[in-house]
């Protein structure tokens with residue numbers, strides 16, 4: 308019997324085998340979870356399908372979170388196939404990469420609204436629908452980044468969005484807690500993924516984290532997966548409204564490591 312045996316969950320945000328969603332999917336599947344995957348559009352299916360099938364999943368549903376009808380269709384499909392749900396992983400974020408460089412102050416209203424809709428509101432939209440499928444409680448998890456708490460170079464509007472996402476986690480935890488539904492976030496350290504490659508000077512940020520984190524290294528998708536297993540399983544049954552840092556401890560550091568090489 309695994310920690311997740313008998314639990315059914317939806318993984319949103321799998322793009323390829325570098326995705327944080329993939330690290331999480333592997334960790335929960337290894338403990339017996341039954342998984343469904345949503346993917347952004349047809350172009351991604353050829354990558355998502357073999358990965359999902361390798362974990363024994365046959366339930367793959369397209370969903371563009373910018374389109375409410377598409378989110379409705381995803382949950383209607385899950386309702387028809389499964390009837391109930393135990394957990395959801397929301398590993399989705401997006402902003403125009405032209406605004407993930409330069410100054411935050413220059414953010415355009417259109418990109419501000421789009422970034423907030425896809426990277427923040429979509430988690431609330433997912434929680435609204437998942438709540439109805441969780442009569443026996445459940446666990447909802449999103450992914451955030453330290454750029455919500457402190458200014459990180461080039462993170463710009465995405466940092467503002469992650470701050471709003473972390474605030475949503477608290478409000479959602481309060482709203483859904485009385486039904487036994489827990490809502491948490493993982494603040495992951497920097498990892499080279501498709502989304503991260505859109506951030507200006509990302510390699511510099513990776514190196515900086517490696518030299519200056521207490522553990523003197525970056526983190527892997529699999530390590531985020533193990534912490535997600537804790538938040539998605541009953542091991543964290545009294546934990547909600549939490550932002551768990553899985554970042555080699557980077558968030559506790561106040562100053563550059565004097566032994567770190569110059570970058």
Ligand code: NAD
Pocket residue numbers: 319320321322323325326327328346347351370371372373397398399400401425450451452453494495496497498499500501502503
């Ligand atoms: P990724 O590119 O593998 O995943 C991002 C996913 O978002 C993709 O699957 C993409 O299809 C999906 N997406 C974007 N717009 C969408 C839309 N309109 N509808 C549906 N899906 C959409 O990159 P990742 O780094 O694994 O990102 C997952 C999450 O982790 C994001 O929220 C990201 O901000 C967060 N995060 C990443 C890092 C990092 O360093 N990589 C650190 C902390 C937090």
